[in-house]
Amino acid sequence: MKPPKFDYYKPTTLKEALNLLEEAGEDGKIIAGGQSLVPIMNMRLASPKCLIDINGLTELDYIKNDENQNLLQIGTLTRQSKVEESEMVANTCGLLTEAITQIGHVQTRNRGTIGGSIVHADPSAELPLALLTLNGSVQIASKDEVRNVGAEDFFVTYLTTDIMPTEILTEINIPIIGGRRGYSFQEIARRHGDFALVAASCYMTVDDHDKISSIRLALGGVEAIPLLIEDAEDFMIGETLSDSLLGKIVESVELAVEPESDLHASAEYRTHLAKVLTKRTLTQAYERARR
Numbered sequence: 001m002k003p004p005k006f007d008y009y010k011p012t013t014l015k016e017a018l019n020l021l022e023e024a025g026e027d028g029k030i031i032a033g034g035q036s037l038v039p040i041m042n043m044r045l046a047s048p049k050c051l052i053d054i055n056g057l058t059e060l061d062y063i064k065n066d067e068n069q070n071l072l073q074i075g076t077l078t079r080q081s082k083v084e085e086s087e088m089v090a091n092t093c094g095l096l097t098e099a100i101t102q103i104g105h106v107q108t109r110n111r112g113t114i115g116g117s118i119v120h121a122d123p124s125a126e127l128p129l130a131l132l133t134l135n136g137s138v139q140i141a142s143k144d145e146v147r148n149v150g151a152e153d154f155f156v157t158y159l160t161t162d163i164m165p166t167e168i169l170t171e172i173n174i175p176i177i178g179g180r181r182g183y184s185f186q187e188i189a190r191r192h193g194d195f196a197l198v199a200a201s202c203y204m205t206v207d208d209h210d211k212i213s214s215i216r217l218a219l220g221g222v223e224a225i226p227l228l229i230e231d232a233e234d235f236m237i238g239e240t241l242s243d244s245l246l247g248k249i250v251e252s253v254e255l256a257v258e259p260e261s262d263l264h265a266s267a268e269y270r271t272h273l274a275k276v277l278t279k280r281t282l283t284q285a286y287e288r289a290r291r
């Protein structure tokens with residue numbers, strides 16, 4: 001199927017893009033890599049009257065390490081494959097690299113942008129989950145202001161984020177954590193390249209005695225938005241990883257998740273996967289941190 005007719009603009013600066021978006025109001029839509037928007041338009045699930053193509057905004061294509069702030073900064077238009085191949089990202093934030101390798105196929109990652117996936121906010125998508133695990137935030141610009149929103153507040157519900165029709169996501173920010181750190185991103189999908197049925201993601205640090213000093217555990221595919229398991233922090237800080245501790249976390253995950261049954265998996269199966277992946281993710285992250 002083909003999309004309905006639309007007006008098409010290709011600005012070359014952020015300022016121009018924001019002006020066009022402001023003029024278009026509710027009728028306007030940004031297109032970045034088109035990997036989600038085009039299929040949705042072809043299926044006529046979205047019919048924007050005006051498409052603003054941001055592929056000319058080279059100013060939004062970058063990966064930087066702000067050493068003063070210990071912050072990894074990635075421009076919204078950076079292709080997923082560029083982030084996947086970046087040594088800077090692998091060295092400072094390996095969880096992001098690991099998550100991206102599991103997005104779709106090389107072709108989708110070559111076109112798909114970092115920002116597009118985060119704004120699209122599919123509940124099973126890898127990037128929103130990684131951003132939440134890494135305690136990241138996004139920078140959002142409108143014609144009149146620039147604001148920052150933490151991942152915990154940005155994802156609102158299924159395919160919905162805290163972004164207005166006149167705003168553009170310009171950058172994602174991820175704090176770089178030093179010390180003895182480990183991470184793990186695990187998912188189960190029906191086929192290679194498919195969205196995850198369930199994904200689990202973890203970032204932790206350990207002290208000199210192998211006790212967990214910080215931890216973030218999050219799950220995707222179990223709710224309308226990525227879910228942070230706050231009990232992980234309460235149960236695990238100051239502890240070494242043991243079977244009984246894993247058992248406690250798995251129990252709390254079972255209580256925390258409320259997945260729905262759909263075409264791809266039943267609620268019971270998703271809950272089972274959440275428990276299995278939680279165990280695997282915590283174990284791998286801990287092993288990596290202790291090395």
Ligand SMILES: Cc1cc2nc3c(=O)[nH]c(=O)nc-3n(C[C@H](O)[C@H](O)C(O)COP(=O)(O)OP(=O)(O)OC[C@H]3O[C@@H](n4cnc5c(N)ncnc54)[C@H](O)[C@@H]3O)c2cc1C
Binds near residue numbers: 030035076102111126
């Ligand atoms: C075959 C295939 C397999 C896939 N598998 C996976 C998978 O396993 N995991 C996964 O997570 N995704 C998967 N996807 C989806 C895809 O990876 C992403 O959703 C994606 O790349 C979106 O980024 P984009 O740049 O293509 O965004 P677009 O499709 O251009 O835009 C998506 C949405 O974000 C908005 N948007 C884009 N950029 C901005 C911005 N800077 N500011 C404000 N709004 C913006 C658009 O208006 C639109 O609403 C797959 C896609 C395909 C085609």
